[in-house]
Amino acid sequence: VDLGMFKERLTLTAEYYDKVSDDIITSIPIPYSVGSIPSTITTNAASVKNNGIELTLGYKKPGKTFSYDINANFSTLKNKVLKLGGANNPIYGAGSKTEVGRSVGDLYGYQTEGLFQTDAEVAAHAFQSASTKPGDVKFKAQDSKNENDHSYHLTDANDRTYLGSTIPKYYYGVNFNADYRHFDFSMFWQGNAGNKVFNGVYQALMTGQYGNQHKDELNFWTSTNTKTTIPRPIIGDPNGNNRFSDRFVENGSYIKLQNLQIGYNVPLSVFGSKKIFS
Numbered sequence: 001v002d003l004g005m006f007k008e009r010l011t012l013t014a015e016y017y018d019k020v021s022d023d024i025i026t027s028i029p030i031p032y033s034v035g036s037i038p039s040t041i042t043t044n045a046a047s048v049k050n051n052g053i054e055l056t057l058g059y060k061k062p063g064k065t066f067s068y069d070i071n072a073n074f075s076t077l078k079n080k081v082l083k084l085g086g087a088n089n090p091i092y093g094a095g096s097k098t099e100v101g102r103s104v105g106d107l108y109g110y111q112t113e114g115l116f117q118t119d120a121e122v123a124a125h126a127f128q129s130a131s132t133k134p135g136d137v138k139f140k141a142q143d144s145k146n147e148n149d150h151s152y153h154l155t156d157a158n159d160r161t162y163l164g165s166t167i168p169k170y171y172y173g174v175n176f177n178a179d180y181r182h183f184d185f186s187m188f189w190q191g192n193a194g195n196k197v198f199n200g201v202y203q204a205l206m207t208g209q210y211g212n213q214h215k216d217e218l219n220f221w222t223s224t225n226t227k228t229t230i231p232r233p234i235i236g237d238p239n240g241n242n243r244f245s246d247r248f249v250e251n252g253s254y255i256k257l258q259n260l261q262i263g264y265n266v267p268l269s270v271f272g273s274k275k276i277f278s
Contacts, residue, residue, distance in 0.1 A: 011058040016271075018051040020082065028086035045085025048104060052076035067176035075171045079103040095198055095244040097162070105161040107196055109244035110154075111140040115221055115231055126152045129239050135221035135232030136239040137247070163249050169194025172255075184263045191255030203248040208233030208241070 003012040023044035030041050053076050081100050084091065091098040097108035116122050118136050126141040127150050142159050146152040153200035173190040205214035208231065220230045231241040 002175070006252070009060055009062075011053075011056075013053045013056040016052075017047075017054065020047060021050045022047045024048060026085055026091065029089060040201065043085065045083070047082040049080045049082055050261050066178070066180045068176070070177075071175045073171075073173050076169060077167065078169070079165075079167050084253070096166070101164045103167050105166050107166060107198055107249060109160055109249075111142075111161060111163070111164055112245050112247055113138045113140050115226075115229065117226055123150055124148055125150065125199075126154050128154055131238035133232070133239075134223070137231050137241045137245070139243075139245065163246050164196030166195055166197065166253065168192035168251070182265045182267060184265070186259070186261045187257065188259040189255060190258050191253070193253035195252040196249050197252040198244075199248045199250050203242060203244075206230075206242065206248075207237065209235060209237070 001012075001014045003014075004010070024046035025042060025044055026046040027042050028045055030036060030039055031091040032039055041153065054073070055075065056071065058069065061067060081098060081102060081104060084098070084100055088100045090100075092108070093105065095107060095109055096105045098106070099103050111176045114137075116125070116136050116138050118134055121134075121138070122132050122134065125148060126146050128136070128139060139154055139159065141147045141149075141152065141154060142161055170193045172192070173188070174187075175188045177186045178184070181247040202214060204223060205212065206217060207213070208217060208220065216230055217233065219225070219228050221228050221232045229247075231239075
């Protein structure tokens with residue numbers, strides 16, 4: 001839909017899109033009886049659907065002394081995997097999982113429930129490691145019946161879960177231009193919202209090991225400093241406190257000033273009537 005009003009001073013464009021991309025390259029497993037290593041084949045087998053709306057709104061105000069125009073855009077995106085080929089086996093990445101029915105590359109890891117405060121809490125929780133002590137991160141068992149069963153061992157296969165989509169749901173931008181006599185001004189804002197990001201740099205600086213660390217490590221857990229989210233530092237990290245978890249997942253929404261410009265056009269009268277350019 002395209003709309004123009006008030007002698008085209010106000011304009012609006014609205015679009016809806018629904019796109020299915022087929023034959024996307026992916027790896028699918030093949031029978032072990034084939035004798036191939038690796039036991040996968042890369043082929044055109046996946047399908048992904050993207051749909052949403054795109055809106056563009058503009059307004060311009062002409063004038064002899066002062067004029068301006070403003071343009072804004074907003075769009076939504078819903079991403080969904082339709083198939084992955086073969087038996088539609090999920091694709092695992094470094095802290096991500098792509099599965100039919102969800103978006104591409106969703107973050108995938110452990111959920112946390114704070115820190116253990118006592119040995120009794122460790123003994124009353126699902127087993128994490130033989131070296132788990134007060135001050136270590138308490139990871140959530142995804143099946144609630146196992147949460148307080150110390151005979152149950154947390155595993156990557158059963159106790160990781162989705163931690164958020166890395167694909168923004170919304171995109172937006174605003175562009176503003178103005179002229180006043182010999183001055184001109186412009187700025188451009190841009191951003192997106194509705195996604196999560198994994199802060200790998202922060203994870204690398206929160207190991208509690210030898211080497212450089214983030215300043216947050218100074219607030220680590222001790223028996224006299226229990227009101228903290230920073231686990232005890234211990235060489236080797238036997239509890240896996242630094243594993244891929246929601247400790248390092250952050251809101252990816254932002255808005256940023258991408259460009260700002262102020263200009264002045266020097267009038268020719270400043271140089272007098274003498275010809276200065278040949």
